Amino acid sequence: MNHSHTLIDSVLAGERRALARAISRIENETEDARVILSAIYSRVGRAYRVGITGPPGAGKSTLTNKLARHYRAQGKQVGIIAVDPTSPFTGGALLGDRIRMTDVEVDAGVFIRSMASRGSLGGLSRKAGEAADILDAGGMDIVLFETVGVGQSELDIAGAADTTVVVLVPESGDGIQAMKAGLMEIADFFVLNKADRPGADQAVMSIKMILGFRPHDATSWLADVLKTQASDGLGIDAVASEIERHRQYLLSSGGLETRRKARLRQRIRGIIDEELHEVFWNPQRASMLEARVASLATVGLTPYDVATELIGDFRKAVSPKSHV
Amino acid sequence: MNHSHTLIDSVLAGERRALARAISRIENETEDARVILSAIYSRVGRAYRVGITGPPGAGKSTLTNKLARHYRAQGKQVGIIAVDPTSPFTGGALLGDRIRMTDVEVDAGVFIRSMASRGSLGGLSRKAGEAADILDAGGMDIVLFETVGVGQSELDIAGAADTTVVVLVPESGDGIQAMKAGLMEIADFFVLNKADRPGADQAVMSIKMILGFRPHDATSWLADVLKTQASDGLGIDAVASEIERHRQYLLSSGGLETRRKARLRQRIRGIIDEELHEVFWNPQRASMLEARVASLATVGLTPYDVATELIGDFRKAVSPKSHV
Numbered sequence: 001m002n003h004s005h006t007l008i009d010s011v012l013a014g015e016r017r018a019l020a021r022a023i024s025r026i027e028n029e030t031e032d033a034r035v036i037l038s039a040i041y042s043r044v045g046r047a048y049r050v051g052i053t054g055p056p057g058a059g060k061s062t063l064t065n066k067l068a069r070h071y072r073a074q075g076k077q078v079g080i081i082a083v084d085p086t087s088p089f090t091g092g093a094l095l096g097d098r099i100r101m102t103d104v105e106v107d108a109g110v111f112i113r114s115m116a117s118r119g120s121l122g123g124l125s126r127k128a129g130e131a132a133d134i135l136d137a138g139g140m141d142i143v144l145f146e147t148v149g150v151g152q153s154e155l156d157i158a159g160a161a162d163t164t165v166v167v168l169v170p171e172s173g174d175g176i177q178a179m180k181a182g183l184m185e186i187a188d189f190f191v192l193n194k195a196d197r198p199g200a201d202q203a204v205m206s207i208k209m210i211l212g213f214r215p216h217d218a219t220s221w222l223a224d225v226l227k228t229q230a231s232d233g234l235g236i237d238a239v240a241s242e243i244e245r246h247r248q249y250l251l252s253s254g255g256l257e258t259r260r261k262a263r264l265r266q267r268i269r270g271i272i273d274e275e276l277h278e279v280f281w282n283p284q285r286a287s288m289l290e291a292r293v294a295s296l297a298t299v300g301l302t303p304y305d306v307a308t309e310l311i312g313d314f315r316k317a318v319s320p321k322s323h324v
Numbered sequence: 325m326n327h328s329h330t331l332i333d334s335v336l337a338g339e340r341r342a343l344a345r346a347i348s349r350i351e352n353e354t355e356d357a358r359v360i361l362s363a364i365y366s367r368v369g370r371a372y373r374v375g376i377t378g379p380p381g382a383g384k385s386t387l388t389n390k391l392a393r394h395y396r397a398q399g400k401q402v403g404i405i406a407v408d409p410t411s412p413f414t415g416g417a418l419l420g421d422r423i424r425m426t427d428v429e430v431d432a433g434v435f436i437r438s439m440a441s442r443g444s445l446g447g448l449s450r451k452a453g454e455a456a457d458i459l460d461a462g463g464m465d466i467v468l469f470e471t472v473g474v475g476q477s478e479l480d481i482a483g484a485a486d487t488t489v490v491v492l493v494p495e496s497g498d499g500i501q502a503m504k505a506g507l508m509e510i511a512d513f514f515v516l517n518k519a520d521r522p523g524a525d526q527a528v529m530s531i532k533m534i535l536g537f538r539p540h541d542a543t544s545w546l547a548d549v550l551k552t553q554a555s556d557g558l559g560i561d562a563v564a565s566e567i568e569r570h571r572q573y574l575l576s577s578g579g580l581e582t583r584r585k586a587r588l589r590q591r592i593r594g595i596i597d598e599e600l601h602e603v604f605w606n607p608q609r610a611s612m613l614e615a616r617v618a619s620l621a622t623v624g625l626t627p628y629d630v631a632t633e634l635i636g637d638f639r640k641a642v643s644p645k646s647h648v
Contacts, residue, residue: 038626055379171495264627265617271631276600276638293589302362303588307595314600318642 007032008039014077014139019111023131027115037130040137045260047079047136050243051161053147054183058167059193063230063239064146070240071142072109079135079143082114083128083157111135114148125156126270129263132160158186159266162259163246165239167191168207170199184210187223188246191239195227221249280314288313331356332363338401338463343435347455351439361454364461369584371403371460374567375469375485378507382491383517387554387563388470394564395466396433403459406438407452407481408472435459438472449480450594453587456484482510483590486583487570489563491515492531494523508534511547512570515563519551545573604638612637 010018025033052064061082068078115128132143145157158164166187171194190211192204204225211223226242228235250256292306334342349357376388385406392402439452456467469481482488490511495518514535516528528549535547550566552559574580616630 034628038628041626042624261617264620265613268613268617268627268630268634271627272604272634273597273601275631275635276604277597280596280600289589289592293585293592296588300366302365303592303595304358304362306592307599310592310596311599315642318639 005039008036011036011040011134011138012043016111019079019134019138020113022134023113023115026127026130026134033130037133040133043137044133045136047132047140047143048243048247049132049143049145049160049162051145051147051157051164051186052167053145053157053164053186054167054191056148057171058169059230060146060148060167063165063167063191063193063228063236064144066230066233066236067144067240068110070236076109076141077139078110079132079140080110080112080146081128081131081135081143082112082146082148083124084114084116084148111140125160126267128157129160129267159263162250162256163188163243165189165191165243167193168203169194170197170203184214188221189223189242190225191228191235192225193228193230195235196229200227219253221246221253221255279318280310282317285310285313329363332360335360335364335458335462336367340435343403343458343462344437346458347437347439350451350454350458357454361457364457367461368457369460371456371464371467372567372571373456373460373467373469373484373486375471375481375488376491377469377471377481377488377510378491378515380472381495382493383554384470384472384491387489387491387515387517387552387560388468390554390557390560391468391564392434394560400433400465401463402434403456403462403464403467404434404436404470405452405455405459405467406436406470406472407448408438408440435464449484450591452481453484453591483587486574486580487512487567489513489515489567491517492527493518494521494527508538512545513547513566514549515552515559516549517552517554519559520553524551543577545570545577545579603642604634606641609634609637 007018007022011022022033022036025036050067052060052067054060064080064082068080071078113131115124115131128145132145135143145161147157164186166183166189168183168190169192190207192200192207194200204227207225211225214223216222224242226235226238228239230236247256250259288310289306292301292309296303296306331342331346335346346357346360349360374391376384376391378384388404388406392404395402437455439448439455452469456469459467469485471481488510490507490513492507492514493516514531516524516531518524528551531549535549538547540546548566550559550562552563554560571580574583612634613630616625616633620627620630
């Protein structure tokens with residue numbers, strides 16, 4: 001307990017090694033992660049959270065790093081959380097670290113951290129949100145979430161961010177592809193990166209056309225499409241301005257509070273789901289399931305029969321009176 | 325009940341409209357979906373299930389349709405289930421239907437169906453698997469799952485398939501991108517489509533190089549990379565042969581049974597998760613959550629405190645003795 005308290009104090013003081021250690025505990029789901037998160041909770045809420053997402057190869061890392069430099073030049077403290085899909089045979093986060101661009105890492109004002117999902121994709125955006133809480137409580141002004149690659153993480157991260165930026169390139173397909181990918185719904189605005197490549201203007205037009213189908217009225221936010229060449233630093237200031245414009249919109253419309261409450265709701269639900277899951281799948285019920293799966297072809301039960309049986313067993317066990 | 329029984333008989337007789345209606349009930353989670361699935365369960369297990377996945381724009385629809393034609397030419401009954409991400413403002417499945425290629429649809433031997441996720445992405449692969457059960461019991465020899473776009477569906481579908489084919493194009497990035505996307509782990513083999521485009525050979529080499537890092541021994545399956553030009557029908561026979569070779573491998577190695585048991589296990593777990601979720605989030609606990617979220621900033625509770633409170637309430641309510 002004393003140990004956790006020292007770590008909590010160091011997190012609140014913004015010490016980099018403490019931030020890293022606290023995030024590792026979240027990632028590894030250690031017992032004291034929850035103690036730490038509860039202890040810092042009253043200090044959370046100041047940092048602005050921006051999700052940078054989009055298909056692989058769109059240049060999200062580059063854009064994220066250039067944005068981080070932009071904010072650093074304004075004297076802001078910046079945290080970057082790179083959210084990787086699980087990669088059982090290589091270690092997703094490891095890869096993420098290795099091939100990451102490193103031009104901002106040497107700057108002590110930027111804290112970079114990769115997080116892998118270790119199998120539970122649903123849990124990843126919650127963990128990323130909790131890691132952002134650590135950075136928030138530690139004094140970061142901006143937390144940038146960057147998703148690595150395809151997968152649910154790409155869409156989920158919108159749930160952890162105040163503003164979500166979807167990065168596309170001319171080659172990543174037109175607006176219809178982005179719509180099919182579910183990216184239209186989560187984008188607060190789009191960045192068309194590598195805008196010097198052929199087809200850039202057509203891609204912008206196509207995205208804008210699809211955006212026109214989104215229901216909106218005079219007061220709603222209209223998602224724009226910005227062009228960048230992130231590797232040359234072109235268009236980064238405009239992206240930062242658009243993030244700020246969206247933040248102002250959310251503040252004045254009450255949208256920021258709505259989003260943060262939605263996030264809180266999701267987070268409480270996530271904690272409950274995981275806890276129920278843990279209580280349900282004790283070794284005994286896990287064995288029951290295995291035995292049923294092994295014999296299901298022979299005994300004429302359906303998956304629904306087995307589910308009903310296991311839930312019945314759970315109902316008996318979970319009762320507070322079951323130990324009487 | 326009588327009504328469901330008629331539908332069940334018609335499903336088992338392979339009547340197309342009955343198959344469509346049964347799948348709609350699964351998609352809409354109506355009460356009798358479960359009755360139907362249980363009733364047909366003993367007739368499930370003959371169809372071979374192939375997942376066709378990969379990034380947007382890779383040509384999955386085209387490849388799927390050409391494969392369907394290939395199997396039709398062999399006199400096989402083919403079902404196609406196109407799995408779409410949710411698209412709240414357009415209706416994902418609607419879009420999927422509209423922009424789908426239609427050259428196989430007129431053939432009565434091919435049954436095509438789009439399924440949207442309607443918000444619960446985790447549930448989509450289970451529903452796709454249940455839809456495949458319907459088609460399986462209805463006499464289809466092959467069920468092709470085709471994922472539309474990015475998102476968890478792309479990875480999840482591997483859990484519903486016997487053989488998973490990942491489709492890439494030269495432009496969709498190299499092997500490292502695919503690895504980052506989590507696609508390396510789920511691929512039983514790769515198809516490099518649009519192989520007449522520049523960079524095709526480098527893309528194949530790059531994927532093969534990354535595949536070389538997968539742990540394997542003399543008896544393991546080695547994922548290959550096949551080149552196709554699906555829109556011209558080139559390479560389709562080779563893809564079908566590779567699917568067959570993988571099926572034979574799974575049959576002889578016992579891998580097919582292992583996969584099907586894993587699927588069954590996942591499905592039972594999915595049913596349980598959904599049921600627990602439904603029991604947990606009754607209107608009363610949903611209101612408790614809303615009240616807490618509304619006041620959380622002011623009362624000094626953490627998300628963990630609220631989760632603990634709600635779980636305590638659930639434990640009391642779920643007890644079989646709670647009505648005494």
